[in-house]
Amino acid sequence: MAPAIVDDIMVKLENPTVKWITVAACVGGGGYLAVKMSLFRKNPFQVFSGKTGAMAKNLVDSGISSYNEFFNQEDGKGVGDKKLSTPEFVNKFYSLITDFYEYGWGESFHFAAREVGESFEKSIIRQETAIAETVGLKAGMKCIDLGCGVGGPLRNIVKATGAHVTGITINEYQIERNKLLNKAAGIEDLSDVVCGDFMDLHKVFKPNTFDAAYSIEAMCHAPDTAAIYKQVFKVLKPGALFSSYEWLRTNKYDPNNKLHVDVVDGIAKGNALPDVRTIEDCIAAAKSAGFEVQYTFDRATTGGVPWQAAMKSARRAAYLTHILTGVLEFLRFAPKGTQAVHTMLLKAAVNLEKGGDLGIFSPMYLIVMKKPVA
Numbered sequence: 001m002a003p004a005i006v007d008d009i010m011v012k013l014e015n016p017t018v019k020w021i022t023v024a025a026c027v028g029g030g031g032y033l034a035v036k037m038s039l040f041r042k043n044p045f046q047v048f049s050g051k052t053g054a055m056a057k058n059l060v061d062s063g064i065s066s067y068n069e070f071f072n073q074e075d076g077k078g079v080g081d082k083k084l085s086t087p088e089f090v091n092k093f094y095s096l097i098t099d100f101y102e103y104g105w106g107e108s109f110h111f112a113a114r115e116v117g118e119s120f121e122k123s124i125i126r127q128e129t130a131i132a133e134t135v136g137l138k139a140g141m142k143c144i145d146l147g148c149g150v151g152g153p154l155r156n157i158v159k160a161t162g163a164h165v166t167g168i169t170i171n172e173y174q175i176e177r178n179k180l181l182n183k184a185a186g187i188e189d190l191s192d193v194v195c196g197d198f199m200d201l202h203k204v205f206k207p208n209t210f211d212a213a214y215s216i217e218a219m220c221h222a223p224d225t226a227a228i229y230k231q232v233f234k235v236l237k238p239g240a241l242f243s244s245y246e247w248l249r250t251n252k253y254d255p256n257n258k259l260h261v262d263v264v265d266g267i268a269k270g271n272a273l274p275d276v277r278t279i280e281d282c283i284a285a286a287k288s289a290g291f292e293v294q295y296t297f298d299r300a301t302t303g304g305v306p307w308q309a310a311m312k313s314a315r316r317a318a319y320l321t322h323i324l325t326g327v328l329e330f331l332r333f334a335p336k337g338t339q340a341v342h343t344m345l346l347k348a349a350v351n352l353e354k355g356g357d358l359g360i361f362s363p364m365y366l367i368v369m370k371k372p373v374a
C-alpha cells in the first residue's frame with residue numbers, strides 16, 4: 001500500500017505545476033518553522049508588527065528621533081543639565097525596546113556571570129538568586145524590586161525564596177507584560193506590580209514598608225544616585241538590606257583615553273543612562289542616603305565566561321533580526337522607525353562588548369547596603 005502511494009506522488013511530482021507548488025510549500029513551511037521555532041525565541045512577525053508593542057505605530061519614528069537627540073552625548077559628560085528629564089526618556093526608551101529585549105534576550109533584562117559549561121538561562125537565574133541571598137530573602141518577607149522590567153527576575157526570585165515581591169517600573173507596557181506573565185507563572189499571590197517613577201517612591205509606598213529591596217541593572221537610569229538611594233531608604237524598615245547590581249565604570253577607565261570615553265558614552269546613549277558612575281560615586285551616595293555600606297563586589301570578575309560573551313554568541317541572530325526589521329518596515333508591516341531602534345541596540349551591544357573586553361565597564365557591580373536599626 002505505502003509504495004503505491006509513493007509511486008502515485010512521484011508521478012504527480014512529474015507535473016511541473018505540482019512540483020513547483022510542492023517546492024514552494026516545503027520552502028515556505030520550513031522557513032516558517034525555522035523562524036518560529038529555532039532561530040528566534042518569539043515570533044518576529046508578531047513582535048515587530050506593532051500589534052504587541054508598547055508604542056503606537058505612528059509614534060515609533062518620532063520616538064526614536066527624539067530619544068537619539070536627548071541622549072546624544074559625545075564628550076564624557078552624560079546628558080548634562082537635562083538630567084532631571086531622564087525618567088521621561090527612559091520610559092520612551094523602554095516603550096521602544098521592550099519587545100526587542102524580550103524577543104532577543106528573554107524575560108530577564110540583565111547580564112550574568114557565567115561558569116564554563118553553564119547555560120545562559122541557568123546563569124541568569126543564578127545571578128538573580130545570588131542578589132536575593134545578599135538581602136537574606138525568605139518566605140514571609142516583603143521585598144521591593146526596583147526597576148522590574150517585564151518581571152523575569154521577580155518571578156524567579158519569588159519561586160526560589162517564597163518571599164512576596166513588589167515590582168516597580170516606569171513603563172506601563174512592562175506592567176501589562178508582568179501581569180500576564182506573573183499569572184501564567186502562578187505567582188500572583190506572592191507578587192504585585194506598580195507603574196511609577198522610583199525617584200518618587202515615597203508617593204507610592206508608606207515609610208518602613210519593606211523588609212528588603214533589590215535592584216538589577218536599573219539604578220543606572222536614575223538621574224541622581226543619592227536621591228534614588230534616599231527614596232529606597234525611606235520605604236525600608238530599620239535593619240533591612242538593599243542590594244543593587246550597578247552599571248559602573250571600573251578603575252581601568254581612563255578619562256584621557258578617547259576610546260574609553262567613546263565606548264562608555266556609547267553605552268550610555270544606547271541604554272538610556274544619564275551618565276556612567278563609579279563605585280566610589282555609589283558608596284558616597286549610599287552613605288549620604290543614610291545607609292551603612294556592608295560590602296561591594298564586582299561580580300563581572302567571577303565565572304569562566306565573560307558576561308559580554310552572551311552578546312557575541314547572539315550576534316548572528318541580531319544581524320538576522322536587523323535584516324528582518326528592514327524588510328518588515330519596507331513592507332509596512334513593522335512601524336516606520338523600527339530598524340532605527342534596532343540600529344541603536346546593535347550599536348549599544350557593540351559598545352557593551354568593547355567595555356567588557358577592555359574591562360572598563362561592569363553591568364553587575366554589587367553594592368549591599370543596610371538601613372541602620374536606630
Ligand SMILES: C[S@@+](CC[C@H](N)C(=O)[O-])C[C@H]1O[C@@H](n2cnc3c(N)ncnc32)[C@H](O)[C@@H]1O
Binds near residue numbers: 149
Ligand atoms: C535594564 S532594565 C532591568 C529590568 C529588570 N531589573 C531585569 O533585570 O529584568 C531597567 C528597568 O528599570 C526601569 N526604570 C528605569 N528608570 C525608572 C524609574 N525612574 N522608575 C521606575 N522604573 C525605572 C525600566 O522601566 C526597566 O524596567
